[in-house]
Amino acid sequence: MNREHSGTISLYEAIGGAETISRLVQAFYPKVQADPSIGPLFPEDITPVMEKQALFLTQFFGGPSLYSDKFGHPMMRARHLPFPITPERADAWLGCMKRALEEIGIEPHLQTAVLERLKAPAYHFVNTP
Ligand code: HEM
Numbered sequence: 001m002n003r004e005h006s007g008t009i010s011l012y013e014a015i016g017g018a019e020t021i022s023r024l025v026q027a028f029y030p031k032v033q034a035d036p037s038i039g040p041l042f043p044e045d046i047t048p049v050m051e052k053q054a055l056f057l058t059q060f061f062g063g064p065s066l067y068s069d070k071f072g073h074p075m076m077r078a079r080h081l082p083f084p085i086t087p088e089r090a091d092a093w094l095g096c097m098k099r100a101l102e103e104i105g106i107e108p109h110l111q112t113a114v115l116e117r118l119k120a121p122a123y124h125f126v127n128t129p
Helices: 011-015 017-034 047-060 066-071 076-080 087-104 108-124
Strands: 003-005
Touching: 011 017, 011 108, 017 047, 017 087, 047 066, 076 108, 087 108
Parallel strands: none
Antiparallel strands: none
16 A cells, blocks of 8 residues: 555545556646746657656655666755756746646645645755855
8 A cells, every 4th residue: 555654645646646647747748848947958858757757756746666666766856966956947847847737637735735745855956046
């Protein structure tokens, strides 16, 4: 059972598991690519990034540890160090995520929960003033 705390279902389960993660990632990356502030940081072939993000978000939201099983310790801040991430870029990333969540139509309180969960890592990855 993918439970974060006994008696509490994980955010992963609450939003609808693998199918929702997949739809979220599909909705998110076109917005990222179209964003003038963060789009240029990403490779033209976005498919590998989408696949890794689906594995990562699965585990980050309390589902099975798919990312770590394949790639080892996430060390996500370190993996972002090659890219100059400013506070404005963290805002842009979160803005794309907000619109992706709206687009796939998950319940508003779950949209808020997902965004709240992602806010801390997004600002933690800021490495450039
Ligand atoms: C704060 C703004 C962010 C920016 C500008 C950003 C940008 C990037 C870039 C440029 C890559 C590398 C793409 C490549 O492979 O060339 C990447 C990879 C990735 N990002 Fe972010 N990111 C941000 C926040 C986040 C957040 C909040 C998460 C999840 C909590 C996240 C999860 C990932 C994952 C899982 C990968 C793939 C890592 C791997 O290579 O294994 N990112 N990101």
